Amino acid sequence: MxxxxxxxxxxxxxxxxxxxxxxxxxxxxxxxxxxxxxxxxxxxxxxxxxxxxxxxxxxxxxxxxxxxxxxxxxxxxxxxxxxxxxxxxxxxxxxxxxxxxxxxxxxxxxxxxxxxxxxxxxxxxxxxxxxxxxxxxxxxxxxxxxxxxxxxxxxxxxxxxxxxxxxxxxxxxxxxxxNPAGSRTGKLLPTGSAVDVIDGVRVTLIDAANPCCFVSAADLGVSGTLTPAEIDADEQLLARLDRIRRLGAVKMGLAKTVEGVPGSVPKIAFVSAPHPGESAHVVVRAMSVGQPHKAIPVTVALAIAAASEVPGSTVAEHVIRPAGDGGSGESGLEIGHASGNLRVAAQFDEQGVLGCP
Structure with missing residues (x-):
């Protein structure tokens, strides 16, 4: 032996x-x-x-x-x-x-x-x-x-x-x-656009702490509050999310082919607006290495906060804040996830550079 x-x-x-x-x-x-x-x-x-x-x-x-x-x-x-x-x-x-x-x-x-x-x-x-x-x-x-x-x-x-x-x-x-922007691609918005159309749906491709793909739950035809178990049981949804993720990776320059896309990046999540009375500003369901995350990866939360400040992004259009509540760099962004809430913050300087609050 x-x-x-x-x-x-x-x-x-x-x-x-x-x-x-x-x-x-x-x-x-x-x-x-x-x-x-x-x-x-x-x-x-x-x-x-x-x-x-x-x-x-x-x-x-x-x-x-x-x-x-x-x-x-x-x-x-x-x-x-x-x-x-x-x-x-x-x-x-x-x-x-x-x-x-x-x-x-x-x-x-x-x-x-x-x-x-x-x-x-x-x-x-x-x-x-x-x-x-x-x-x-x-x-x-x-x-x-x-x-x-x-x-x-x-x-x-x-x-x-x-x-x-x-x-x-x-x-x-x-x-x-x-200075978390451009962790793998060198740019906050790798394609230069707040929204790209991938597999027939609007997707925000953003690189802050980790490259991420964000798509509206409504565009996928699913509830934004699905549980991890419900996501895991929906083979069609899992397959489509992975297809969007892989096509997004090629658009971001992370891989030359969909077959060459690594399992851990880009991350993908679907977003929706909170229901009235909820404390969250936006609701997110995230995937991690092909599995629905039971909470939300911190790097995904950071990218969500950054995307919430990008006009026209699939995240910004779902954010609902109480009257008088500032942007995510001031009071933070309350993200509703599968296990509760998480508050994160993203701040842009006068030149639009993403940094720390």
Whole structure:
């Protein structure tokens, strides 16, 4: 039998996702050797869809790997590489970032002693302060600033902050995506248009944090409030969403053919207006690696916020705000998703450049 091997690793939740974390220095120098390690750790491929022989959870949001190491990039403390792992197949996809898991990178970096961040107060004195870790996401070449409480040199875990889609409470964490437009294409609107017609429907193709395709639920002939189970059971809807996503990817320049489009980008979601009395400003149902997301990926939420500020987009036309409520850069955009609501913000400067509020 071959010699058994082991590697140090950590297991973190970020937002509504979970991932195995590796210190880059503990992995082989040759990136080609990473894939087999990641697949073995997560338990893929598993034809039964359970990932029972690893730490995956049988769905895309629980089948993820993060690699973190010290950075030499100016303005960054750590480099962070994300990998989406197939559940039933052996795919290891590095083509996009995960916004949810970005939330765990800063705390991991502090806990693993990769950084000694500057504490800038805001806590309860000696034992608790706010720290900011500057993260270079290697998948997109974009910077993210994570700000969170630190207690006695470790990232705080307990707290009273809650998010829809996750039971219980934990310490709060803020993510600022610095200049997120053009993560893969170099442009906020890769085709130069707020709307393109794809497969007979109007679609907004936008690249903010991750490339995304947004289509109206009404144009698809479905309710905007379908549950993930209802979406998963509608094979025709799933097939059409994937067809639109693949055709959109070619239009965005992400692939030359529909067959060459990676599984994780672009993301696709359908949008609708909230019903009267709802607190949400817009309702979204998002897909993640071919599966309906039980909440909403953070990068999709960021792209929704950006698209809500683009006149004529399929998102902007469905946004309903109370009288006197400012744009998403002022008070934020309340997004209704399958598990509740999420508030995000996007701000454009006087030249129309997307940045952080």
């Amino acid at each position: 071959p010699a058994q091997q082991s590697l140090p690793a950590a297991y973190y939740r970020g937002g509504t996702s979970r991932a195995i974390f590796f210190n880059r220095d503990d992995l082989p120098k040759a990136r080609a050797e990473w894939d087999s390690i990641f697949l073995g750790a997560i338990g893929s491929p598993d034809p039964y869809g359970r990932q029972l022989d690893g730490l995956g959870g049988g769905i895309s949001s629980l089948s993820k790997i993060c690699v973190v190491g010290k950075s030499e990039i100016p303005g960054a403390d750590v480099d962070y590489t994300f990998a989406a792992i197939g559940v039933r197949d052996a795919s290891v996809d590095y083509s996009s970032n995960c916004g949810n898991m970005s939330a765990a990178v800063g705390p991991y970096a502090v806990d693993a002693k990769l950084v000694h961040p500057l504490l800038h107060g805001g806590g309860d004195g000696r034992t608790k302060n706010l720290a900011t870790v500057r993260i270079n996401n290697t998948n997109t070449g974009k910077l993210i600033h994570a700000t969170f409480p630190v207690v006695d040199g470790e990232a705080a875990a307990s707290g009273d902050f809650c998010i829809d889609g996750v039971s219980g409470t934990a310490a709060p964490l803020r993510l600022d995506f610095i």
